[in-house]
Amino acid sequence: MKHIPLKTVSLKHHPELNEKWVQDVIAADPSILGLGDLALIDKERIQPSGGRLDLLFKEVDGLIRYETELQLGATDETHIIRTIEYWDIERRRYPQYEHVGVLIAENVTARFLNVIGLFNGFIPIIALQMTAIDTGNGIGLHFTKVVDALRLGLVDEDEEVLEPADRTYWESRATPKTVKIADEILELCKAFDSSLELKYNKPYIGFTKGGIAFNFATSNPKKSVLNLVVKLPRSEDIDAKLEQSGLDLLEYGRRGAYRLKLEPGDLSKHRELLEQLLKAAYENRG
DSSP states (O other), rough: OOOOEEEEEEEEEEOOOOOHHHHHHHHOOOOSSSSSSSEEEEEEETTTTTTEEEEEEEEEEEEEEEEEEEEEOOOOOOHHHHHHHHHHHHHHHHHHEEEEEEEEEOOHHHHHHHHHHHHHTTEEEEEEEEEEEESSSSSEEEEEEEEOOOOOOOOGGGGGSSOOHHHHHHHHSSSSHHHHHHHHHHHHHTTTOOOEEEEEEEEEEEEEEEEEEESEEEEEOOSOOOEEEEEOOHHHHHHHHHHTTTTTTTOTTTBBBEEEOOOTTTTHSSSSHHHHHHHHHHHHHH
């Protein structure tokens, strides 16, 4: 196989292309960032400070929002400060979501890797290094993650910081019919551990075991469906079974979980398969 050297170009010094072009390319296809299935919320989002957030994305089926700043050339103090400032503004305005700051630059320097590393763990930041490649027919963009957002612990390890809710909250936010699907899921799970109970939190409905959070799976009821997250390593066998089942599947989660959309009646139709999945996740959780 012949190796073809790639020709990279500097966008900062390009005679025609600029930051607006990069912004439009990413906005049109956020998947090129490699951060999962994202949808664009806004471009050039005006901030109370007078600045503008370059791009704001959200998970298509999740609770994470990405406050994204672009920079041609090498990272500098201004763009890091903006990333943190806009991340902080958005998380205060919309505390019901998880927020991650994203800084994109052509050159993420060693100095600023160290600076970002100091913040990470306290402020979730992702740094992406952007490379522009001249294909002969146009310019392609490639993104490499050089700093990932550090997440401290599993979701149930800091359960005490989650704002509690109750069944009434979820029935009003979703519907009694979709909340009842969570009851049916619990019934399946009690077949292998009778001590399990539902735990109502505002972000999701989880499980407790002996009164302690034990979230091998979580539920998020909507108006017509319930989104079930089953925390289980991906395997070809499970993929095949789910594909054959005809269940409505969402993209496998970046945090290592299968995600399904369940309608009323799905549990009775697919009881055996769902119980197998939930039991495997329970045993994997240990």
